[in-house]
Amino acid sequence: MATDHGGADALLAPWKRALWYLVLTSLSILVLFPVYMTLVRALSTPAAYVREGQPLYPVAVQSDVFARAFDLGNLGPKLLISAVVTIVIVAAQLATALLAAYAFAFLDFFAKRVVFAVFMATLMLPIEVTLIPNVQTIRSLGWIDSYPGLVAPFLATAFGTFLIRQGFLGIPRDLRDAAQLDGFGHLAFLRRVAIPVTRPIIASFAVISFLSAWNQYTWPRAVVTESRWETIQIGLKSLTSSTVDQNNIGFAAAIIAAIPVLLLLIFLQRQLIRGLTAGAVKG
């Protein structure tokens, strides 16, 4: 009997199988069409492409467009700034979240529930809400157009703390007792037991942290005033709003900006998907 939900391949009638491939292929074309068109536009010479009536294939191909994007669009420095900002945010979030998660999972301290509630309350304060006063703070610290200004509000994370705490709480009591008998202090237990045991969760969180740091837009847009401090994401605006006869450079830049996360999707798919679905699906 053929079911359409996870029914075994071999049991599906050939015409049904063909039909599903047709559906899946059509949907794939729908999802990928925007990306394909961006690639076509990036490779085409803008004026010639418009003259040709905007076809589905590239016109007067500029195979060096990606190299020119680095030159004319100054992509190198923008990618560097994005990379530094992302690495600093991921490293800092891992450090602060691991320590805080450890305290919540394994230490007995005063007002624990209150402090935990304070952490969770930050989930309700997105940067869009606190934007105006935070930009003021950054300005008064003299951090406009600087690395500290770009990263400061994101060095700690309630989401990461919560996720890693959940992982820590799953560590069996026996393992803790055994470590204590071996004379492990808190730091040794964290480093040699807790972190290795919860590595999958920590890795998932690191991937999500990377994704959101790399993709940020609103905050860098608010604390950057000079183009040499632009991250790649906010650089896309200025690159695409430049003259129409150069706009393929902006389209090429958008493709380049997506590559790091695309690599993440290809090589760390399991971690990425586990991180994205954390909270959405039990188990």
Add this chain to the structure above:
Amino acid sequence: MTTLGSRRRLRESALAALFLLPSLAIFVSFFFYPLYRLVYLGLHQQNRTGSAERYVGWSRFGDVLTGEQFTQGLKISSTYVLYTVPLGLALGILLAVAAHRRLRGIKIFQTIFASTIASSVAVASVVFLVLINPQVGYFSNVGFFSLSNPDTALRGVALSSVWQNLGLTFVIVLAGLQTVPEELMEAATLDGFGPIRRFFRVTLPLISPTLLFLVVVLVIFALQAFAQVDILTSGGPAEATQTLVFKIFNSREPLAQSSGSIMAIGLFVVTLVVTAFQFVLLNRRVHYGD
């Protein structure tokens, strides 16, 4: 015994303080202090350079929250939610149902469907600039989502969000579908349920918590929409795409800070209601699962 226990607690409290301090320092500086500042800025009108301020009082809150700027922004943001969430969710479910089956090569299709995760809001906006930009877009002559018409521009912007969120929506719905026990589907089939009845009577109810979670996430994304507007329309035409966050973003200079801060508090309250709803749902599910 009690003194030993409390001494241990004291020692662990000191260690906990050390461990929590880095996070708390950030949270106080960039989450809670700004919340206080929002109220303060809302109560005070700055001069042009921000060098002097004057107390204007709570009546300013009422003025701003019932004023043209805020209500327009809220209306546009709510419309944006309506344009992006139902369509995005429906497409995500369609992709997930199509890709949730045992077929050779299904992993390739699943990766393609998930692929828009790689696109940031900014990248998705540029991609849709290619498609719907009024001057050079591939679909620039389609009136239904034309960016140059104030009545339709928001639809064009919304399309970019729908596409950008497809990957995430697909991945989460698929994960939900994978938790539905196969025996249940087989039993439903034996009971004479066809595929459509199985989907609406068995699958959909079982994954409804996942879908509710997604709705909340997508609503919050839509309420925070800024990059898409900034890149695709710069708020135009005729301010038709100025979402709440767009208006707040452009209230950073001293003269506008007071009303911008009050609008931000308005956004906070809206977000709070949505997030609180999410917490209630999540808690119920966690207890249910235990």
